[in-house]
Amino acid sequence: xxxxxxxxxxxxxxxxxxxxxxxxxxxxxxxxxxxxxxxxxxxxxxxxxxxxxxxxxxxxxxxxxxxxxxxxxxxxxxxxxxxxxxxxxxxxxxxxxxxxxxxxxxxxxxxxxxxxxxxxxxxxxxxxxxxxxxxxxxxxxxxxxxxxxxxxxxxxxxxxxxxxxxxxxxxxxxxxxxxxxxxxxxxxxxxxxxxxxxxxxxxxxxxxxxxxxxxxxxxxxxxxxxxxxxxxxxxxxxxxxxxxxxxxxxxxxxxxxxxxxxxxxxxxxxxxxxxxxxxxxxxxxxxxxxxxxxxxxxxxxxxxxxxxxxxxxxxxxxxxxxxxxxxxxxxxxxxxxxxx
Amino acid sequence: xxxxxxxxxxxxxxxxxxxxxxxxxxxxxxxxxxxxxxxxxxxxxxxxxxxxxxxxxxxxxxxxxxxxxxxxxxxxxxxxxxxxxxxxxxxxxxxxxxxxxxxxxxxxxxxxxxxxxxxxxxxxxxxxxxxxxxxxxxxxxxxxxxxxxxxxxxxxxxxxxxxxxxxxxxxxxxxxxxxxxxxxxxxxxxxxxxxxxxxxxxxxxxxxxxxxxxxxxxxxxxxxxxxxxxxxxxxxxxxxxxxxxxxxxxxxxxxxxxxxxxxxxxxxxxxxxxxxxxxxxxxxxxxxxxxxxxxxxxxxxxxxxxxxxxxxxxxxxxxxxxxxxxxxxxxxxxxxxxxx
DNA sequence: TCTGTATAGGCAAACGTTTGCTTATAAGTA
DNA sequence: TACTTATAAGCAAACGTTTGCCTATACAGA
Numbered sequence: 001x002x003x004x005x006x007x008x009x010x011x012x013x014x015x016x017x018x019x020x021x022x023x024x025x026x027x028x029x030x031x032x033x034x035x036x037x038x039x040x041x042x043x044x045x046x047x048x049x050x051x052x053x054x055x056x057x058x059x060x061x062x063x064x065x066x067x068x069x070x071x072x073x074x075x076x077x078x079x080x081x082x083x084x085x086x087x088x089x090x091x092x093x094x095x096x097x098x099x100x101x102x103x104x105x106x107x108x109x110x111x112x113x114x115x116x117x118x119x120x121x122x123x124x125x126x127x128x129x130x131x132x133x134x135x136x137x138x139x140x141x142x143x144x145x146x147x148x149x150x151x152x153x154x155x156x157x158x159x160x161x162x163x164x165x166x167x168x169x170x171x172x173x174x175x176x177x178x179x180x181x182x183x184x185x186x187x188x189x190x191x192x193x194x195x196x197x198x199x200x201x202x203x204x205x206x207x208x209x210x211x212x213x214x215x216x217x218x219x220x221x222x223x224x225x226x227x228x229x230x231x232x233x234x235x236x237x238x239x240x241x242x243x244x245x246x247x248x249x250x251x252x253x254x255x256x257x258x259x260x261x262x263x264x265x266x267x268x269x270x271x272x273x274x275x276x277x278x279x280x281x282x283x284x285x286x287x288x289x290x291x292x293x294x295x296x297x298x299x300x301x302x303x304x305x306x307x308x309x310x311x312x313x314x315x316x317x318x319x320x321x322x323x324x325x326x327x328x329x330x331x332x333x334x335x336x337x338x339x340x
Numbered sequence: 341x342x343x344x345x346x347x348x349x350x351x352x353x354x355x356x357x358x359x360x361x362x363x364x365x366x367x368x369x370x371x372x373x374x375x376x377x378x379x380x381x382x383x384x385x386x387x388x389x390x391x392x393x394x395x396x397x398x399x400x401x402x403x404x405x406x407x408x409x410x411x412x413x414x415x416x417x418x419x420x421x422x423x424x425x426x427x428x429x430x431x432x433x434x435x436x437x438x439x440x441x442x443x444x445x446x447x448x449x450x451x452x453x454x455x456x457x458x459x460x461x462x463x464x465x466x467x468x469x470x471x472x473x474x475x476x477x478x479x480x481x482x483x484x485x486x487x488x489x490x491x492x493x494x495x496x497x498x499x500x501x502x503x504x505x506x507x508x509x510x511x512x513x514x515x516x517x518x519x520x521x522x523x524x525x526x527x528x529x530x531x532x533x534x535x536x537x538x539x540x541x542x543x544x545x546x547x548x549x550x551x552x553x554x555x556x557x558x559x560x561x562x563x564x565x566x567x568x569x570x571x572x573x574x575x576x577x578x579x580x581x582x583x584x585x586x587x588x589x590x591x592x593x594x595x596x597x598x599x600x601x602x603x604x605x606x607x608x609x610x611x612x613x614x615x616x617x618x619x620x621x622x623x624x625x626x627x628x629x630x631x632x633x634x635x636x637x638x639x640x641x642x643x644x645x646x647x648x649x650x651x652x653x654x655x656x657x658x659x660x661x662x663x664x665x666x667x668x669x670x671x672x673x674x675x676x677x678x679x680x
Numbered sequence: 681t682c683t684g685t686a687t688a689g690g691c692a693a694a695c696g697t698t699t700g701c702t703t704a705t706a707a708g709t710a
Numbered sequence: 711t712a713c714t715t716a717t718a719a720g721c722a723a724a725c726g727t728t729t730g731c732c733t734a735t736a737c738a739g740a
Contacts, residue, residue: 002483004460006696017720022698031699032717049478051457055395055404056696059725064395066438066459074424084414087441096455098406099439101427108431115436117391119406120344138389143342259627269628283623287599287631288609346726357690362728371729372687396726399695 005048013044021045025052058120067095067309068116069125072104073225076253077281078298079127082149085302086125093310095122104225106131113139123309125149130193145312147305151196160312161323162305164296166196169328170203173276173294174248176330178211181340182246182274186219186237188230188258189250200250200278219244227257234258238265245274245339252279259291270337280331290333301326345388353384361385365392398460407435407649408456409465412444413565416593417621418638419467422489425642426465433650435462444565446471453479463649465489470533485652487645491536500652501663502645504636506536509668510543513616513634514588516670518551521680522586522614526559526577528570528598529590540590540618559584567597574598578605585614585679592619599631610677618668625673632673641666 007018014021016037023031024041044050058064067090071079087097098121102109106129113135116124123145128136133153139146140156147160177185187204190197201220208218219241223229230253237244249255255277262269269275269291277284277293284291304324312319347358354361356377363371364381384390398404407430411419427437438461442449446469453475456464463485468476473493479486480496487500517525527544530537541560548558559581563569570593577584589595595617602609609615609631617624617633624631644664652659 004457004482004696007698008696018697019699019721020719023719026698028699032719034718037719049481051454051478051482053399053460053696054455054458055398055460056725057698058395059393059399059696059727060698061725062698065455074420074427080414080420083439084441087414087439091440096438096440096452096459098436099423099427100431100436101424112436114391115394115405117344118394119436120393120395138391141389142344142391256622256626260625263628263630281622282596283626283629285600286596286623286626286629288603288628289623289626290603291627344726347728348726358727359691359729360689363689366728368729372689374688377689393726396695397728399697399726400728401695402728 004053005045005050007050007052009048010041010044010050013048014040016041025050063122064120065095066098066119066121067123067125068098068100068112068119068121070100070102070109070112070116071127072102072129073253074101078252078279078296081298082127082302082305085299086306089303089306089310102127102129104129106135110135117142117144123147123313125305125309127151128153145309147309147312149301149305151194154195158321160308160321161325162301162308163196163323163325164301165325165327167199167203169278169294169296170200170250171207172328172330173278174204174207175210176292177246177248177274177276177336178207178213180274180336180338182336183213184217184219184241184244185246185248186221186241186244187248187250188233188237188254189220189222190225190254191222192225197250204248204250223254225251225253227253227260230254230257231261232257234261238267246336247273247275249275249277252277252281252284255279255291256281256283259289269335274336274339276336278328285333291335292333293331294328295331296328297326344393345385345390347390347392349388350381350384350390353388354380356381365390403462404460405435406438406459406461407463407465408438408440408452408459408461410440410442410449410452410456411467412442412469413593414441418592418619418636421638422467422642422645425639426646429643429646429650442467442469444469446475450475457482457484463487463653465645465649467491468493485649487649487652489641489645491534494535498661500648500661501665502641502648503536503663503665504641505665505667507539507543509618509634509636510540510590511547512668512670513618514544514547515550516632517586517588517614517616517676518547518553520614520676520678522676523553524557524559524581524584525586525588526561526581526584527588527590528573528577528594529560529562530565530594531562532565537590544588544590563594565591565593567593567600570594570597571601572597574601578607586676587613587615589615589617592617592621592624595619595631596621596623599629609675614676614679616676620671630673631675633671634668635671636668637666 007021011018011021021041024038073079090097100112109129125147127150133155149162152161153159189201221233221237223233249258267273277291280295284293347361351358351361361381364378413419430437440452449469465487467490473495489502493499529541561573561577563573589598607613617631620635624633
């Protein structure tokens, strides 16, 4: 690889000094530059294909113009949408995005966060793993600008948080099912070990309660976060609890495996079984599919997170901590039968 | 934001010099360090929460450990899969990924590429827009390590290329349709202005030819790259050419809109109309969907691109240019009726 | 005692920018 | 003429690393 031209190279060709070149190229005011010099500098820079090194200029205190975003699941459209939406905001403000996949593994998260500090990024958007509080300790100590998305940092008092109202999502979905007369309902979920996500399940029980449905008629099946697990859990429910009339999927990746599994078994939705899902992956309304689901407005979540981070970065002093909890909305499809 | 501790800070606390600290922390051999000094340095670094600045060290000729990947459509799973797969490879080798969305807009591409040189990334993976040849001129001149993915750089002789055999994809899909007895078939595609992608359409005609089907019985409808356009084009075909028995979608995003539109119109697949699609987005086999399609092995494409870039980066001298063209495979679903 | 070598670590230049300080000329004003 | 001010641009330090070069001590062998 060839060497990049430096300010000095340009200066030499233009018959001036690096300082002058720097002033010309950065269009800094407060310094007098003759038209003649400006022209020569511009010409020389052009000819040598000069491109400044952000690394070097950031040494002098300039911003690196880099934002890092860490998400736990790249295969989950909920997160890729957050990325897309925030990227749009950042790019508009001249920032580039380093996107990393933690695979929900705490060690990966720790390693990546450390590298992001090494890169001296201007800010971080993070959906923490279950070790997030521990892993962000250093970030919080050095005062790295950070916005936490989706899941909170348990035990931490002050942080910027943009999230979905998980309890609300669970409640609105479950409520709809019960309102259509379903009494034997199974909740399929992810045993993530992440407290905040459990709210979906709690809401499910609470919604049942408002309909006077006892816990005994409710089934809960939890397992790993994958389509395969979704299929396995679904099969389990079908076999052990043939009496259920509806399944409530708390997580869209499991739902994907689950409903595909149902179709393959020839179970017709909603005639034989009703289905409700939290989340809005593309497939949910694609082609022959038309699932009733709870939308979390993923894109808006991403935009809010990006703007919150930018406001921190651009602020002179401290910005007061903020928690933005976004509500969800129920999208009615044709996967829930009215059995009243 | 607090100042990060520097080598000097650590050195002062440990009672030594920056040089020694650097040697200790980088575990460089060839320099004698007493256990006592090492201990003190490590302790001081720990205490001050020292994190090295990659920016500064890259000034001294060290790699920045950054790879950029530019894709044109973030909402297209074909590309996000390439990103995921290559990320895994890169991270394993200690590289971070800057992921950017060009939105298929040449100006964006140009601006982003320029910023990537400013960031002095170690290499770039790029799916070029139609102005790619022009926009990568500088990159090629400065000898930036680069792998082009999916679409070629027309007019450029030497570049690393990892792509799908677009002609092959078109042929295998079309061939299958004709083999099932379809004679009046519509091809719905994207008028991208990108030569290489046109191969899909050419293959469609060629496949028809091998079955002795004349051009007159074939329909071509082309438009923009979006689900909405897919729906519009589909409606157009249905209305203007009710005689078609099958639709061949050349691009998955258009297909999404198209088949959803078909379902909403109550047209049953494959009883009333057969459908073939190039690409394997998640929805294609999800839930009630089971579309016959042409798989491009997106993940493998990403892995190959990443490895090709790494081999360039790690090589001492020049690596011979390479074109890797990957074949596709037909996945049989239930969306094509046998009407022989 | 002298030389050689293994061990330990300091000093300072360099990487490519940015910017405060300084100098030099020309033109305007008292 | 002397003093100010506007215009133009050079010099060098600094940012945080890395690394070649040098110095110093200790101990071994001759």
